[in-house]
Amino acid sequence: MLSIFTILADWLAYSIFGFMPDSKLGGAVHFFIEDTTKIFFLLVLMIYIIALIRASLNVERVRDYLAKNNKYLGYLMGATFGAITPFCSCSSIPVFLGFTSAGIPVGITMSFLLTSPLINEVAVLLLLSLVGLEITIIYVLVGMAIGIAGGVFLDLIRAEQLLQPFALKAYQTAAFSDGELSIRPKLSFRERHDFAKVELLDILNRVWKWVLIGVGLGAALHGFVPDLWFADNLGNGQWWSVPMAVLAGIPLYSNATGVIPVMESLILKGLPLGTTLAFCMSTVAASFPEFILLKQVMTWKLLVIIFMLLLMSFTLVGWLINIIYVL
């Protein structure tokens, strides 16, 4: 079904705009048209449908669930909810405090917060349509594993001792009331539709520029970097290429939506999958602006620990995948 976008791009790029199919610019323009039309079509359709389904899921319910349930399952549940619960990164402080003051361990809360930017429905959708099922599954598993392992590690080192004093106090005196806010009447279809509409506009509004930038970069890579350049230069998964990729991702700031079209291009050009994933995840999850926000509830020491933890996990994951997954 999605081949209709290839046909559309063929027609626009080659017939209407008159680019030569085998020219660099023609290739880039074709890539750009095909990916932007496909991505926006899928985004509109899928965000709406998914929002209809999960209209009744919100962070309050997740908190209640995590606070009541088994600690060891908690990390898995935290990471899973992080992947499926939508929330804007500007809410990470209130969410962190809400979880903490409900007595949820810092590690489980961080499993939620670390997984959240990496995996969401938009990211999964783009991965599926651009790089296929196999890589999508690897991406999701890696994202969840990093969230879970990070959370377990933070509780092992008793990270709560490194919170800002008021947040630590809220954790220690956690008085969990059976959340009256979270008990909501069943939603009618009308309410679900309204929610989905608002959600759709909200997400589109937030991601459209990332899609354009991401696809633009992807298109430039696609058209202008020689086909075997990555394969020739970095194709053996040279060990240093993974930490380099992670470091290169830090100053770049993007969300998953913007980075996935770039990922598509990098893989097409023969960059090993582990190196590509390390670069993309670092771009998405290890960004300074969002880390600085967490300073309001954490000490510098804990912030630095979490940041290093992320960089190390991306590097390890990159190495591991380069070894076991040879394209």
Next chain:
Amino acid sequence: MKEIEVLGSGCAKCVKTAELIQAVANDCGIPVRVIKESSPEVILKHGVMSTPAVVIDNRLMHSGSVPDKNRIKEWLLMTQ
């Protein structure tokens, strides 16, 4: 004068919420003072997890989105 707090860590929607409340109040001729509250401690005190949230006379009225104009009007008239 009624005091209305908009809780949120300075995201675009929080600014929009504060402006909208001020505009609706002006339209209705109700004098209000809209305060933007970004301190995590205050947000924690109200138990808010999704911002922007609206607190009027210490009561949490709304959380998680830019509120609808009609609802803002209801709050303003109700708590007068």
